[in-house]
Amino acid sequence: MPASAFSLDRLRIVLVGTSHPGNIGGVARAMKNMGLSDLALVAPRCEVHCSESISRASGADEILAKAQVHDTLDAALGDTTLAVGASARSRTLPWPMLTPRQVGDSLSTEMAHDAARVALVFGREDTGLTNAELQRCHRHVHIPTNPEFSSLNLAAAVQVLAYECRQAWLAAPGTENVHEDDAPFGVEWDSPLADHADLERFFEHLERTLVAIEFHDPDNPRQLMARLRRLYLRVRPDRMEINILRGILTAMEKRARGH
Amino acid sequence: MPASAFSLDRLRIVLVGTSHPGNIGGVARAMKNMGLSDLALVAPRCEVHCSESISRASGADEILAKAQVHDTLDAALGDTTLAVGASARSRTLPWPMLTPRQVGDSLSTEMAHDAARVALVFGREDTGLTNAELQRCHRHVHIPTNPEFSSLNLAAAVQVLAYECRQAWLAAPGTENVHEDDAPFGVEWDSPLADHADLERFFEHLERTLVAIEFHDPDNPRQLMARLRRLYLRVRPDRMEINILRGILTAMEKRARGH
Numbered sequence: 001m002p003a004s005a006f007s008l009d010r011l012r013i014v015l016v017g018t019s020h021p022g023n024i025g026g027v028a029r030a031m032k033n034m035g036l037s038d039l040a041l042v043a044p045r046c047e048v049h050c051s052e053s054i055s056r057a058s059g060a061d062e063i064l065a066k067a068q069v070h071d072t073l074d075a076a077l078g079d080t081t082l083a084v085g086a087s088a089r090s091r092t093l094p095w096p097m098l099t100p101r102q103v104g105d106s107l108s109t110e111m112a113h114d115a116a117r118v119a120l121v122f123g124r125e126d127t128g129l130t131n132a133e134l135q136r137c138h139r140h141v142h143i144p145t146n147p148e149f150s151s152l153n154l155a156a157a158v159q160v161l162a163y164e165c166r167q168a169w170l171a172a173p174g175t176e177n178v179h180e181d182d183a184p185f186g187v188e189w190d191s192p193l194a195d196h197a198d199l200e201r202f203f204e205h206l207e208r209t210l211v212a213i214e215f216h217d218p219d220n221p222r223q224l225m226a227r228l229r230r231l232y233l234r235v236r237p238d239r240m241e242i243n244i245l246r247g248i249l250t251a252m253e254k255r256a257r258g259h
Numbered sequence: 260m261p262a263s264a265f266s267l268d269r270l271r272i273v274l275v276g277t278s279h280p281g282n283i284g285g286v287a288r289a290m291k292n293m294g295l296s297d298l299a300l301v302a303p304r305c306e307v308h309c310s311e312s313i314s315r316a317s318g319a320d321e322i323l324a325k326a327q328v329h330d331t332l333d334a335a336l337g338d339t340t341l342a343v344g345a346s347a348r349s350r351t352l353p354w355p356m357l358t359p360r361q362v363g364d365s366l367s368t369e370m371a372h373d374a375a376r377v378a379l380v381f382g383r384e385d386t387g388l389t390n391a392e393l394q395r396c397h398r399h400v401h402i403p404t405n406p407e408f409s410s411l412n413l414a415a416a417v418q419v420l421a422y423e424c425r426q427a428w429l430a431a432p433g434t435e436n437v438h439e440d441d442a443p444f445g446v447e448w449d450s451p452l453a454d455h456a457d458l459e460r461f462f463e464h465l466e467r468t469l470v471a472i473e474f475h476d477p478d479n480p481r482q483l484m485a486r487l488r489r490l491y492l493r494v495r496p497d498r499m500e501i502n503i504l505r506g507i508l509t510a511m512e513k514r515a516r517g518h
Contacts, residue, residue, distance in 0.1 A: 030415055035405040059408065101426070143422070144429055146294040149318065156289055156418045163402070163419050167360070170403055185493070186356035215510040227503060235494035244486060251474040255514045 006111040006172040010118065011165055012038040013158055014076045014083075016133060017124040019045040025056025025064065026155025027122075032060035034162035035169070039067040040076040040119075056155075073121070073133050080119040082110055085129050085137030086157060088150070097140045100161050104168030111172075120161050125154055191238040198242050203229060209249040212256040265370040265431040269377065270424055271297040272417055273335045273342075275392060276383040278304040284315025284323065285414025291319035293421035294428070298326040299335040299378075315414075332380070332392050336455040339378040341369055341495070344388050344396030345416060347409070351390075352485050354399045355493050359420050362400050363427030370431075374451055379420050384413055394485055395455070397492045450497035457501050462488060468508040471515040 013031055018024055018041065031039060041048060049064060057064055070076040077083050084103055087095070098106065103120070110116050121137055123129035134140060143152060143160050152160075194202070207225055210216035216224055237245070272290055277283055277300065290298060300307060308323055316323055329335040336342050343362055346354070357365070362379070369375050380396055382388030393399060402411060402419050411419075453461075466484055469475035475483055496504070 026412065026415075029412060032408040033404045033411050033415070058410075058412070100422075144425060145292045146425075149291045151317075152292050153285065153288060153317070153414075155412075156285075156292070156415065159415045159418050160422050163359075163422075166403060166405075185353065186358075186361070187353045189353050210507065210510075213507075213510045213514050215507055224503065227500060231494060231496065231500050235490060237490065241486060241490050244483065248469065248472075248474050251469075251472045252511050252514070255472050255511070 006108055006169055008035045008165065008169055009037060010111065010116055011036055011107070012040055012076075012080060012117065012119045013162070014040045014042060014073070014119050014121040015044070015154070016042040016073060016121065016129060017045055018154065019125055020154075021046045021048065021050050021053035022056045023125065023154040024048055024067075025053035025058070025060075026153075027158045028053070028057040028060040028063040028067075030155055030159040030162055032063055034159075034166040036162055036165070037063060037066070039063050041067055041069045042073050042076050043071060044069065045124075073136055077119055077121075077136065080117045081113065081115060082117075082139070083119045083121055083137040084139045084141050085121040085134045086123065086161070087134055087140040087142055088128065095134065095140045096138070097142055100141060100143055100164040103139075103141050103161060104164035107165060107168050108172045120158075120165075122154060122157060189238060191240040194237050194239050194242045198239060199233070199237070202232070202237075202242050202246060205246055205249050209252050209256070212253055265367050265428055267294045267424065267428055268296060269370060269375055270295055270366070271299055271335075271339065271376065271378045272421070273299045273301060273332070273378050273380045274303070274413070275301040275332060275380065275388060276304055277413065278384055279413075280305050280307070280309050280312035281315045282384065282413040283307055283326075284312035284317070284319075285412075286417045287312070287316040287319040287322040287326075289414050289418040289421055291322055293418075293425040295421050295424070296322055296325070298322050300326055300328045301332050301335050302330060303328065304383075332395055333455070333459055336378055336380075336395065339376045339455050340372065340374060340452045341376075341398070342378045342380055342396040342455065343398045343400050344380040344393045345382065345420075346393055346399040346401055347387065352482055352489060354393065354489055355397070356399045356401055359400060359402055359423040362398075362420060363423035366424060366427045367431045372452065374454075376454075379417075379424075381413060381416060390485070394488045394492075395459075397495060448497065450499040453496050453498050453501045457498065458492070458496070461491070461496075461501050461505055464505055464508050468511050468515070471512055 013027060013036060015027060028039060048067060048069065053064060054061055107118065110118055143157055145152060206228060207216065211218060272286060272295060274286060287298060307326060312323060313320055369377055380388065402416060404411060465487060466475065470477060
């Protein structure tokens with residue numbers, strides 16, 4: 001893997017002036033869940049290592065322990081090549097604004113630089129980032145929220161951005177991510193799909209059985225078999241499912257014959 | 260706006276066996292931030308309205324106040340037409356699995372039904388959803404997390420899913436592009452989808468009949484009913500199909516009783 005490969009290790013979360021230790025812990029947990037590890041705190045207004053932050057981190061303690069504490073935002077951003085600041089939608093001076101998805105999408109090109117280091121910057125729980133702080137960021141990001149209730153919890157905001165970054169990382173070419181086998185149902189399946197011949201044998205068996213139990217009258221077929229075909233073809237049964245269904249039909253036939 | 264337009268009001272968050280009031284409050288806040296309002300709690304193992312939940316809800320109190328509390332998951336899902344259960348990746352019996360983005364993407368076709376009501380089901384903080392609970396869901400969803408630290412906070416998991424649902428809602432085409440009778444199958448459908456209660460009655464009938472024809476031994480169930488549930492939930496039967504299947508079961512039962 002080249003040094004320039006997309007790495008979540010080169011993505012820093014910067015929290016400015018946080019006042020609740022629980023939020024710092026929640027951020028650490030959200031970061032570790034999404035595979036991020038670099039946390040920087042600028043002038044926190046609360047304790048960073050305490051029972052509340054450790055409790056909310058819920059096992060992501062090493063992110064708290066490794067967190068860098070800085071006096072200024074400039075210090076926290078020193079070695080970064082791109083800073084994206086979380087912002088409410090409207091500012092007096094318009095600034096390039098990305099959606100969380102666009103932040104994720106931009107990372108792949110961004111990370112192609114060997115020295116790339118990207119910061120996502122989040123403000124205070126009550127007042128966010130100041131204009132001066134936002135104006136230290138190349139881009140702003142706004143999480144689309146309900147306009148009538150727009151203030152996200154800090155850990156929730158980090159969760160959404162970190163999730164989009166992880167999604168972009170998972171989709172990036174050249175990373176050694178595990179991609180699901182192209183299974184029709186989104187997961188590796190436990191039995192191969194039935195083929196056309198399996199299905200046609202099943203439909204014959206089904207029709208024969210429905211006649212035997214006097215549910216189906218071939219002289220007055222209406223749309224019965226068509227509807228059942230539509231149902232079972234739509235679901236793309238696997239071989240084990242077809243075996244189970246045929247087992248049920250066989251048990252029914254025996255009953256119908258009076259065994 | 261037609262009744263069939265994509266509406267976040269027809270999206271229900273269902274929490275099963277939650278044990279921390281703070282998480283319930285955090286979920287309410289995440290929901291309101293993303294424009295969701297329908298919260299159902301199944302057998303909560305903690306207080307729902309208390310200082311801790313109200314504090315974490317941080318202004319989303321009316322979602323807590325309106326939350327429905329149920330004894331069983333079936334009661335919470337009764338009128339829903341699609342249930343998606345949050346699940347860890349690997350289960351003994353594979354089930355159709357979506358990513359959070361796919362859940363969002365599927366909503367706009369899903370919501371084209373007048374009667375569509377979608378549930379996102381989340382399990383206990385410690386043990387998630389049981390297999391029996393997951394087997395009441397048509398689809399599963401897995402939030403891609405760091406495999407070495409995969410357990411998301413409950414409110415964080417709801418935040419990610421609610422965010423994807425809001426993204427899909429924001430991207431949904433104008434209502435003039437939504438056709439009332441569009442179905443999740445890409446064409447105008449001829450019968451409304453069966454709801455959860457219809458399906459559970461069918462599964463009861465199916466199991467009873469399989470016992471009657473001596474195909475199924477409840478004392479040695481193996482995975483029979485789980486596999487049949489997976490099959491029939493995967494296909495999203497419409498009401499007429501459920502009527503046909505139950506008609507077949509009734510005919511079978513009569514035979515089994517020797518009529």
